[in-house]
Amino acid sequence: MEEEIKIRSEKLDFFYGDNQALFDINMNIPKGLVTALIGPSGCGKSTYLRTLNRMNDTIFGTVVKGIVEIDGVNIYNKSTDVVTLRKRVGMIFQKSTPFPKSIYENIAYGPRIHGSTARKDLDMVVEKSLKNAGLWDEVKDRLNKSAMGLSGGQQQRLCIARALAVDPEILLMDEPASALDPKSTARIEDLIGELKGNYTIVIVTHNMQQAARVSDKTAFFYEGELIEFGDTKKIFTKPDMQKTEEYITGKFG
Amino acid sequence: MKKFYDKLFSGITYGAAFFTIAALVGIILSIFTEGIPILKKVGIFSTLFGMEWRPVDDPPIFGMWTLIVSSIYVTIGTLVVAIPLGLGSAIYISELAGRRTKEIIKPIIELLAGIPSVIYGLVGIVFLSPFVMDTFGAPIGLNMFSASLILGIMVIPIISTMSEDALNAVPQNLRDASLSLGANKFETIYKVIIPAAKSGIIGSFILAFGRAIGETLVVLMVAGGSAQIPKSIFSPVRPMTAAIAAEMGETVVGSDHYSSLFAIAIILFFITFFSNIITELVFFRKKKI
Numbered sequence: 001m002e003e004e005i006k007i008r009s010e011k012l013d014f015f016y017g018d019n020q021a022l023f024d025i026n027m028n029i030p031k032g033l034v035t036a037l038i039g040p041s042g043c044g045k046s047t048y049l050r051t052l053n054r055m056n057d058t059i060f061g062t063v064v065k066g067i068v069e070i071d072g073v074n075i076y077n078k079s080t081d082v083v084t085l086r087k088r089v090g091m092i093f094q095k096s097t098p099f100p101k102s103i104y105e106n107i108a109y110g111p112r113i114h115g116s117t118a119r120k121d122l123d124m125v126v127e128k129s130l131k132n133a134g135l136w137d138e139v140k141d142r143l144n145k146s147a148m149g150l151s152g153g154q155q156q157r158l159c160i161a162r163a164l165a166v167d168p169e170i171l172l173m174d175e176p177a178s179a180l181d182p183k184s185t186a187r188i189e190d191l192i193g194e195l196k197g198n199y200t201i202v203i204v205t206h207n208m209q210q211a212a213r214v215s216d217k218t219a220f221f222y223e224g225e226l227i228e229f230g231d232t233k234k235i236f237t238k239p240d241m242q243k244t245e246e247y248i249t250g251k252f253g
Numbered sequence: 254m255k256k257f258y259d260k261l262f263s264g265i266t267y268g269a270a271f272f273t274i275a276a277l278v279g280i281i282l283s284i285f286t287e288g289i290p291i292l293k294k295v296g297i298f299s300t301l302f303g304m305e306w307r308p309v310d311d312p313p314i315f316g317m318w319t320l321i322v323s324s325i326y327v328t329i330g331t332l333v334v335a336i337p338l339g340l341g342s343a344i345y346i347s348e349l350a351g352r353r354t355k356e357i358i359k360p361i362i363e364l365l366a367g368i369p370s371v372i373y374g375l376v377g378i379v380f381l382s383p384f385v386m387d388t389f390g391a392p393i394g395l396n397m398f399s400a401s402l403i404l405g406i407m408v409i410p411i412i413s414t415m416s417e418d419a420l421n422a423v424p425q426n427l428r429d430a431s432l433s434l435g436a437n438k439f440e441t442i443y444k445v446i447i448p449a450a451k452s453g454i455i456g457s458f459i460l461a462f463g464r465a466i467g468e469t470l471v472v473l474m475v476a477g478g479s480a481q482i483p484k485s486i487f488s489p490v491r492p493m494t495a496a497i498a499a500e501m502g503e504t505v506v507g508s509d510h511y512s513s514l515f516a517i518a519i520i521l522f523f524i525t526f527f528s529n530i531i532t533e534l535v536f537f538r539k540k541k542i
Contacts, residue, residue, distance in 0.1 A: 055433060060352060083435045091433035097426045100449050109444070110434040159430070166434055 006031035006170065006200040007052060012066035014047055014056070021047045023224045025066070029217070034192060034201045036215035036232065038208060040252065043221040045204045049172050052202065053089035054082055070170070087114060090163030094175040096155035098147035098162075103139050106147045106158055110166035125165050133161035134191050153184025160191065171195065173203040177210065189214050208248065212236050220244045284522060288515030291315060300516060306480040306491070308500065308510040315513040319480045321520065323490035324466055326483060327400050327476060331465040334405025336458060339412025343454075346413070347420035348442050359417075366410035374474030377403040381475070391487035393477055398486045400476035404468055408461040415460065419453025420446060456535045463528045467521065469494035493517045 007029040014022035022044045029035050037045040050056045051068055054075060067074050075085055087110075099106050107126040108116075116122055126143070130136040135157045139150070147158055156176060163171060173192075177185040192201060192214045205211050211218055212232060219229040220243075228235060228244045239245050246252060292300055295315055303316015342362060346355050381403060382394025391398070423446050431441040447454065477489020478499065491499075497514045504511040 053433060055429060058429070058432060083437060085435075086433055087435035091429075093426050093429060093433075095426055097424075097430035099427060099430070099445050109431070109436075113434065113436045113440055113444075162430075162434065 003030040003033070005029070006070065007202070008067075008069040008072075009048075009051070010067040010069070012048075012051065012064070012068060014044075014051060014065075015063040016059070017061045021224050022051070025226050027219060027226055027229055029200065029202060031200050032197050033216040034196050034203060034214055035217040035219065036211035037202065037204045037219050037221060038206075038211050039221035039227075039247070041206075044224040045219075045221045046174055048221065049174055049202060049204050052170070052172055053086050053091055054080075055086075055091065057082065087166050088168055089170045089172060090166065090168035092156070092159055092163060092171065092173040092176045094178055096152060096159050096179070098150070098155050098158055100146065100148060102144045103147045103150070103158065104143040107162050107165045110162060114166060129161040129165040130158075132164050132195070133157045134187070134194070135161055151184070153180050153187055156180060156184070156188060157191065160188075160195075164195075168199065170200045170202065173201065175204055175206060178206060185210070208236075220247060222247070281522070284515050284518045287512055288517075288519045289512075291509055291512035291516050292519075294509065294512075300513070301520070304482070306496070308513060309503075313509060315509065315516075317493070317513075317517060317520070319482055320491055320493045320496050320517060322482055323397070323476070323480075324492040324494070324521075326397055327404065327472060327490060327492050328462060328465045330397060330401025330486070331404040331408060332458065332462060334402055335408045335412055335461055335465075338405070339409045339457070339461070340416050340454065342409070343413045343416035343420060344442060344447075347417045348438070348446065362410050362413050365406070366414075368407075370407065370468065370470045371474075373403050373407050374471045377471065377475035385487070389487060393487070393489050395475050395477040396487045396489045397476065397483050400472050400490070400492075401486075403471055403475050404465050407468070407471065408464050411461045411464055412457045415457035416450070416454045419450035419457070422453065423449045452535050456532050459528050459532045459535065463525050463532075466492075466528075467494060467525055469498050473498050493521055 005028045007027075009025050009027050012022055012025040013020065025048060037049060039045050047056065051064060052070075052075075056062045056064070064076055068076060070085075070088070074080075099109060101109070104126055107129050108122045111122060111125050116125065127136065127140075130139060135154060138154060139158075147155065150158060156179075160171075160176075177188045180188065189210065192203065195201060196216075203211075203214065215232045217230065218232040218235040220227045220235065220239075220241075222243055228239055228241045230240075235244060236248060239248060295303075300315055300317055301321070302318050303314065304318055305314040305316045306319055307314040342358070346359055346362075350358060377399055378395065381399050384394070385391050385396070385399050386394040389398075427445055427449060428441055431445045432438075436444070472492045473495040476492055476495055478491050478495060479489040480491040480496070481488065483490050497517055500510065501514055504514065
């Protein structure tokens with residue numbers, strides 16, 4: 001089966017001021033699959049993830065060189081509208097980030113910003129997004145209650161629902177389950193499996209079992225370089241690079 | 254021996270705390286004992302709502318309504334000036350300014366807080382007053398408008414530093430989450446950051462209110478001093494604090510006039526007392542969430 005490329009980065013370098021964090025990253029991320037980014041802390045995997053929706057723009061003094069294409073268009077073009085880009089590329093953060101508003105208003109936030117105002121449309125989007133995030137049954141009777149009252153796992157699924165509400169094509173997840181208990185983690189992993197296909201998912205994770213469970217492709221980052229990228233099964237069974245094998249087998253980390 | 258020092262230390266600090274409370278109680282007791290006689294003599298209603306403040310006429314009239322209204326108007330004017338400027342600069346410093354700009358602007362605004370109020374008063378008399386007469390054709394340059402403007406500038410640091418603290422306390426990941434949904438900076442600030450910092454921001458307004466209504470020297474110098482219900486924003490007024498400060502030196506201790514000035518102090522005390530309580534409630538609520 002020929003894979004369709006959704007995101008392509010070419011000769012991508014990234015700098016925090018004088019510090020180079022990414023070196024010459026060349027990578028093709030397939031459409032509709034889950035791609036995991038693994039590697040030790042500070043290896044650049046989160047930085048790479050944040051180049052894909054230009055969240056690094058918000059950090060003072062960062063410089064990007066090279067190309068990141070989504071559907072063949074370089075998102076670092078001058079003509080790129082960051083708002084439209086981020087609507088297409090949703091993001092889930094390590095720490096769940098519900099706004100101090102009601103559950104309903106959390107989900108409706110994105111659609112409202114992008115111009116939906118009709119109550120009926122919003123009601124529909126809220127219900128659909130919560131259902132897709134597997135949270136609807138738990139919260140349907142308290143949509144107007146504060147989102148801060150939800151449990152950690154529920155808050156994270158709320159954030160996923162909130163990201164889904166603007167109808168993105170790509171979901172970036174930055175260690176979405178690292179702050180959750182095993183049960184909630186399993187719930188998030190199941191959800192990733194359900195969302196796959198409709199969305200292209202890129203997930204950063206510290207947890208190698210998690211990468212092996214949820215992803216189709218795995219990329220191993222080390223000291224700002226992409227060491228190896230390939231099918232998850234292959235990376236975890238017989239990787240080409242010695243460095244990858246050492247990391248997978250826990251020789252360093 | 255160690256135990257003795259511990260006890261001594263705790264005794265000294267206890268004494269300090271006790272003295273502070275005793276001073277407060279003493280102040281409250283004295284304004285009430287001195288102020289209540291006139292309220293008894295003339296009646297609370299006609300003192301509070303009486304339209305004439307003629308304490309040195311024969312017979313004197315002690316209606317404080319014009320003073321109360323003057324204070325309220327000047328304070329509202331102060332907030333009208335200070336809220337947009339203070340909150341605006343807080344938002345700029347916390348959310349928009351680059352690191353270097355922030356390092357320059359922040360201490361400058363805080364410097365405003367260190368200027369003695371007599372200097373604000375002087376600027377009001379010497380520079381603002383003629384400017385107001387020339388520009389707006391006001392008959393008197395020392396009036397409600399001038400007092401509000403000067404006081405407004407004076408309380409900007411209260412609003413801006415406290416609001417900025419509140420905005421800074423909003424976790425960075427809320428900003429990131431909002432931006433990642435495609436919101437721009439303005440939407441993020443307006444719909445996420447400000448609501449999240451709401452209680453601190455409102456607290457800063459109330460604190461500024463308390464500062465403005467209690468400020469004496471500036472209104473004494475700049476407000477014009479006329480005890481009347483203002484007809485326009487350029488009317489001279491006599492806020493409560495200015496009346497007390499201006500008249501206390503001319504009264505006979507124990508006279509009705511003397512007592513009436515303490516009655517004004519009682520009103521002021523209640524106003525600041527309740528604004529403090531509201532501030533406490535606002536912050537208490539914040540801690541609970």
